[in-house]
Amino acid sequence: MKIGLYGGTFSPPHIGHYRAAAAFLEQFSPDLLLIMPTSVPPHKRTSPYDDPKHRFNMASLAFEPLCRDGKAVVSTIELDRGGVSYTADTLREIYRIYGLEGQNRVYLLTGTDMFLTLNLWREPETIFSLSHIVYASREENDGEACAEKRAFYTEKYGAVVDRLELIPYEVSSTELRAALARGEAEDGVISPPVLEYIKRNGLYGLS
Ligand code: ATP
Numbered sequence: 001m002k003i004g005l006y007g008g009t010f011s012p013p014h015i016g017h018y019r020a021a022a023a024f025l026e027q028f029s030p031d032l033l034l035i036m037p038t039s040v041p042p043h044k045r046t047s048p049y050d051d052p053k054h055r056f057n058m059a060s061l062a063f064e065p066l067c068r069d070g071k072a073v074v075s076t077i078e079l080d081r082g083g084v085s086y087t088a089d090t091l092r093e094i095y096r097i098y099g100l101e102g103q104n105r106v107y108l109l110t111g112t113d114m115f116l117t118l119n120l121w122r123e124p125e126t127i128f129s130l131s132h133i134v135y136a137s138r139e140e141n142d143g144e145a146c147a148e149k150r151a152f153y154t155e156k157y158g159a160v161v162d163r164l165e166l167i168p169y170e171v172s173s174t175e176l177r178a179a180l181a182r183g184e185a186e187d188g189v190i191s192p193p194v195l196e197y198i199k200r201n202g203l204y205g206l207s
Pocket of ligand 1: 007010011015016110136137138168169170172
């Protein structure tokens with residue numbers, strides 16, 4: 001079974017997340033992509049708006065078009081486990097739940113910012129041995145840094161790495177939160193049902 005894992009805070013989800021997930025489904029044809037809102041992210045400060053319930057609901061709305069045919073699902077594995085979400089733990093859990101064996105690596109989809117720091121995550125050896133990394137460019141000029149990191153991961157950890165074919169779309173949740181608070185989120189950056197949800201729940205300074 002070919003399983004993909006796309007983790008994130010998704011606070012809120014934006015078009016960059018959606019395009020990466022859609023391109024991954026198209027190019028790698030997994031049996032299932034698990035879109036995984038983190039419980040407590042290890043590498044970020046959280047804010048009141050990072051309530052897991054809201055992040056899960058927003059991810060469900062944002063990725064709904066990709067979930068219709070059952071090839072993707074917004075998963076609660078990390079939210080149910082609670083506490084700080086470590087990818088090594090999540091990978092082990094996915095192996096257990098889906099009865100995977102060593103040769104069936106989970107496809108781990110990340111943007112380039114995450115890809116460049118993977119060796120600093122908890123248990124990098126576990127992550128590299130249980131997953132096949134697929135990275136998506138977030139900026140026009142991150143190619144060289146990624147190529148260097150890819151060579152390093154391959155040599156040091158025996159990592160299996162692929163690059164997603166994707167024209168970068170430079171957007172982040174941080175920028176989007178600021179734009180929402182100013183009432184200036186651009187059309188197309190956030191899906192209408194997510195924007196509606198944010199307004200209804202008064203998130204990110206919107207009402
Ligand atoms: P923040 O600005 O709050 O740090 P973010 O925009 O980086 O948030 P996350 O939820 O942290 O969003 O990202 C989840 C995953 O999606 C990460 O692997 C990240 O690298 C990737 N990602 C985020 N934005 C993009 C983008 N514009 N293009 C491709 N991948 C992206």
